[in-house]
Amino acid sequence: MKARYPAGNTQQKWLMPIDKRSAYHHAGQAAAIYLSNKQKQLPAVHFQIVIEHKDSVSSACHARDAKPQRVVSVEGGRLIQSLPLLKAEALDGLSNSAQKEYRLAFEADIVNILAGPLAEAKYCALRENQVFNPNLVYLGALKFYGGRAGLSVINEYLEGVYSQREVRDHKLVELFLAAYSFVNNQLNLQAITALAVHILDQHHKHVIDCNDVIALLEASHLALA
Numbered sequence: 260m261k262a263r264y265p266a267g268n269t270q271q272k273w274l275m276p277i278d279k280r281s282a283y284h285h286a287g288q289a290a291a292i293y294l295s296n297k298q299k300q301l302p303a304v305h306f307q308i309v310i311e312h313k314d315s316v317s318s319a320c321h322a323r324d325a326k327p328q329r330v331v332s333v334e335g336g337r338l339i340q341s342l343p344l345l346k347a348e349a350l351d352g353l354s355n356s357a358q359k360e361y362r363l364a365f366e367a368d369i370v371n372i373l374a375g376p377l378a379e380a381k382y383c384a385l386r387e388n389q390v391f392n393p394n395l396v397y398l399g400a401l402k403f404y405g406g407r408a409g410l411s412v413i414n415e416y417l418e419g420v421y422s423q424r425e426v427r428d429h430k431l432v433e434l435f436l437a438a439y440s441f442v443n444n445q446l447n448l449q450a451i452t453a454l455a456v457h458i459l460d461q462h463h464k465h466v467i468d469c470n471d472v473i474a475l476l477e478a479s480h481l482a483l484a
Contacts, residue, residue, distance in 0.1 A: 275349030275460060277310070278349050279386075280379050284405050285331050286454035287378020287442055291371040292336040293448060293473055294480070295441050301367055306336030308458060309469040331458060335469075336371065338364035339416075363422060366434055373438035378451050381442050387464035394440045398431065450479040 286310060292306050309332050339361075353361065377396065383404070384391035401410060417427040441447055454475055463466060 264282055267320060268381065270286045277329045279329050281331055281405070281458065282384060282455040282458040283382040283451065284375045284379035285333050286332050286458060287381075288371060288375035288475055289336070289379075289437070289472055290447060290451045291374035291441055293476055294447060295370055295374070296338070296367055299363070299367060301338060301363065304338055305469050306472075307469050308332070308333050309334050310458070310461055310465055310467070333375075337368050339368055357375045362420065365416050366430075369416055369431075369434045370438045370441065372409040373401070373406070374442055375409060375436055376401040376404035376414055377403040377438050377442040378455075380447065381451075382455070383388070391443065393436060396439075397433050406469055446480055449482070453479040 285342075289306060289308055292304065296302075296304065311330050311332070313328060313330055380396045380401070380403075381391050383389075384396070387397075397408075403409075413431065417431060421427045421430060442451065454472065457475055458467065
């Protein structure tokens with residue numbers, strides 16, 4: 260259902276809705292940030308889901324045809340806040356416990372990024388009654404599910420920690436399978452679905468607060484536990 264602008268807005272009358280693929284993508288990422296990190300007993304990290312109104316212009320010569328659409332994104336949620344990361348050589352100067360903590364944090368961030376396109380792919384597989392497994396939805400295929408930018412960030416993460424290409428490739432496959440297992444878990448998928456539906460229902464809200472997301476995810480888990 261299309262949502263209306265407030266009556267006083269004379270610029271545009273209709274908003275194009277967020278599509279279900281995008282809703283599942285960002286719900287998967289947000290669910291992983293909270294649930295996956297919690298399962299690993301990692302520190303809580305703040306995040307929020309932001310819904311923005313942007314113009315979609317069908318033609319540069321027909322600006323009057325611009326239609327406002329709602330776009331969604333996940334802000335925050337990283338255990339490692341900024342790139343570039345420490346270089347591989349710099350890790351050698353840290354204690355064993357500090358190295359372990361650092362690696363757990365960056366690996367969790369990668370899994371959470373991968374959970375987004377994988378959740379979108381899972382939704383598409385269910386919608387089209389297709390098989391969902393890591394052989395069909397492989398790493399390279401994630402670019403078809405909004406994963407291109409995420410994969411670029413992930414490569415920066417890996418290059419900052421592992422100097423050898425073979426080690427990076429092995430670690431990426433390991434983390435991809437971890438993200439796949441998270442998304443394919445029935446309890447987690449139920450929580451992702453509940454959050455995706457909630458995102459789609461937000462016609463006028465601009466921000467879904469971290470606490471609201473957590474409450475919804477927890478309630479969904481409890482309902483199936």
